[in-house]
Amino acid sequence: MPDLPANWRDGIATMRGHLDELRDTLREVADDHYEGVDPTGRCRVRVDGTGLLVAVDLDGVATRLDGAEVAALVMDAVAAADAARAELMAARLTAVTNRIRLSGTTGEPPR
Amino acid sequence: MNETFHRLTELYPRVQREVLESRERRRELADDTIEVTSDEHTVTAVVSLDGRLRGLDVLPAAPRRLDPQTLGETIAATVREAQLRARQEAQLRAAPTPALAEYRRISRGLTS
Numbered sequence: 001m002p003d004l005p006a007n008w009r010d011g012i013a014t015m016r017g018h019l020d021e022l023r024d025t026l027r028e029v030a031d032d033h034y035e036g037v038d039p040t041g042r043c044r045v046r047v048d049g050t051g052l053l054v055a056v057d058l059d060g061v062a063t064r065l066d067g068a069e070v071a072a073l074v075m076d077a078v079a080a081a082d083a084a085r086a087e088l089m090a091a092r093l094t095a096v097t098n099r100i101r102l103s104g105t106t107g108e109p110p111r
Numbered sequence: 112m113n114e115t116f117h118r119l120t121e122l123y124p125r126v127q128r129e130v131l132e133s134r135e136r137r138r139e140l141a142d143d144t145i146e147v148t149s150d151e152h153t154v155t156a157v158v159s160l161d162g163r164l165r166g167l168d169v170l171p172a173a174p175r176r177l178d179p180q181t182l183g184e185t186i187a188a189t190v191r192e193a194q195l196r197a198r199q200e201a202q203l204r205a206a207p208t209p210a211l212a213e214y215r216r217i218s219r220g221l222t223s
Contacts, residue, residue, distance in 0.1 A: 004116060012218065045187075051162045053190040056183035063179060067169030074186055078164050 018100050025096050029089050036081025043073035047081045049089070115217060122214045129208035137161070140201050147193035153177070154186050158193040160201045 004012075030049035037044050042062060046055040056077075062070055140160035148155045153173045157166035167190070173182060 004113070008116075052194050053164070053187050056187040056190075058174075058179040058183045060179060062182065063174050065174050067171040067173045070174050070182070070186075071167040071169045074169075075164065075167055078190075082163070 018103075021100070022093070022096055025092055029092055032088070034081050034085040034088065036077045036079065036084060038073045038076035038080070040073065043070075043077040045074065045077040045081050047078070047085060049085065051082060051085065053078065115220075119214065119217055122210050122217075125210035126208075126214045129210050133205055133208060133211075137201075137205050140204065143200075145193050145197045145200065147189055147196065149185050149189045151185075153182075154189040156186075156190040156193040158190065158197045160197045160204070162194050162197055162201075164190055164194075 028049075032049045033046050033054060034049070035044060035046050042059045044057045045053060048054055056074055058070065058073070062073070065073075141163070143160045144157050144165055145160065146155060146157045153170050155166075155168040156164065159165050167186070169182075169186065170176075177185070
């Protein structure tokens with residue numbers, strides 16, 4: 001361990017703790033799945049926390065549509081799932097940053 | 112101050128500059144796209160390098176030729192393949208810069 005002043009070492013350790021917490025939260029969010037449905041309810045999709053499309057479920061009516069209509073349903077459902085994912089991710093990251101703020105970190109460098 | 116601290120101080124302006132450049136490169140990722148077509152040419156997906164689905168083409172007759180489950184699986188697999196390729200390309204373009212990599216290595220060593 002280099003001979004940095006003790007308050008610098010404490011500051012760096014605290015910052016690393018916060019970064020670990022943020023990283024854990026991002027991992028949890030990435031493991032979650034989010035659902036989106038198009039406005040007609042004919043297409044339902046599931047994406048993972050990184051935005052990867054996991055599944056597309058089309059109802060029976062889809063067989064009477066043409067390709068362009070099916071594509072539009074899927075695009076709408078994916079947009080809905082992405083919006084749900086972004087909303088939840090923002091809420092969870094805000095919760096973490098609020099906890100960090102309340103923990104008393106000033107954001108000032110150690111002296 | 113010791114040598115480690117001096118090195119970190121020396122690296123910091125470069126790290127700041129490289130982080131800004133990397134952020135700019137990431138912004139540019141949204142403009143470039145990857146296109147993937149399914150084996151049977153039923154579905155084509157266009158995904159930007161930031162992973163967003165930008166376009167989807169399904170053959171006009173595909174919904175009548177395939178049952179909904181098979182069509183859904185084909186669409187999901189094609190889009191996912193495009194997203195994974197986009198992710199690989201994005202990682203190549205936004206790899207950690209030399210100064211940032213050294214800065215991280217040194218600062219990890221400070222508290223371990």
